Amino acid sequence: DIQMTQSPSSLSASVGDRVTITCRASQTVTSYLNWYQQKPGKAPKLLIYVASDLQSGVPSRFSGSGYGTDFTLTISSLQPEDFATYYCQQTYSTPATFGGGTKVEIK
Amino acid sequence: EVQLVESGGGLIQPGRSLRLSCAASGFTFEDYAMHWVRQVPGKGLEWVSSISWNSGSIAYADSVKGRFTISRDNAKNSLYLQMNSLRAEDTALYYCVKDMEQQPPDAFDTWGEGTMVTVSS
Numbered sequence: 001d002i003q004m005t006q007s008p009s010s011l012s013a014s015v016g017d018r019v020t021i022t023c024r025a026s027q028t029v030t031s032y033l034n035w036y037q038q039k040p041g042k043a044p045k046l047l048i049y050v051a052s053d054l055q056s057g058v059p060s061r062f063s064g065s066g067y068g069t070d071f072t073l074t075i076s077s078l079q080p081e082d083f084a085t086y087y088c089q090q091t092y093s094t095p096a097t098f099g100g101g102t103k104v105e106i107k
Numbered sequence: 108e109v110q111l112v113e114s115g116g117g118l119i120q121p122g123r124s125l126r127l128s129c130a131a132s133g134f135t136f137e138d139y140a141m142h143w144v145r146q147v148p149g150k151g152l153e154w155v156s157s158i159s160w161n162s163g164s165i166a167y168a169d170s171v172k173g174r175f176t177i178s179r180d181n182a183k184n185s186l187y188l189q190m191n192s193l194r195a196e197d198t199a200l201y202y203c204v205k206d207m208e209q210q211p212p213d214a215f216d217t218w219g220e221g222t223m224v225t226v227s228s
Binding site: 032034036042043044045046049050055087089091093094095096097098099100101 | 142151152153154157166168169202207211212213214215216217218219220221
């Protein structure tokens with residue numbers, strides 16, 4: 001199975017900050033890397049797919065980059081509604097494994 | 108509106124069986140692969156099982172292989188998860204999830220709200 005490692009596991013940031021979350025795969029996943037946002041008590045929501053494609057309806061302040069084993073999710077200017085937990089996921093091979101999550105909290 | 112609604116969760120004793128259902132609406136169900144993903148409250152996400160659009164490709168996590176069975180009825184726009192020999196470690200919120208493509212896995216673009224399964228004596 002491909003292991004997905006996210007860093008940091010949590011971070012504190014202020015509204016307006018630029019936030020970067022990193023995801024590393026234990027072997028190449030080419031561009032088959034997705035990012036999800038989950039708010040407390042809610043189901044996850046797809047933000048980014050195939051590393052850098054923005055899902056319909058997702059604000060443009062979210063962006064993704066990377067290829068192979070190293071990927072990044074960037075929030076260009078953090079908004080109050082962005083405080084949540086973010087997960088990366090590889091869909092290069094079955095099982096489609098998730099990272100452990102990064103909790104973004106208010107500073 | 109694309110919608111997935113899970114049902115069938117509850118409190119069940121170890122060793123017993125439970126069947127989860129997922130009713131899909133707002134999209135052409137037969138065109139997409141589907142998944143079950145679970146989450147222990149306060150913990151991360153774990154993919155459980157997937158099924159292709161025509162049921163020709165099915166996969167399971169090692170943790171449930173041999174105990175769980177995924178199926179779908181495209182005529183009824185429904186996804187199922189038959190869970191046998193349940194264990195305490197199966198306790199979780201189970202999400203029904205739509206894939207972006209016919210053959211899994213690809214990005215999971217629509218999630219239901221989940222149904223809670225609690226395995227306890």
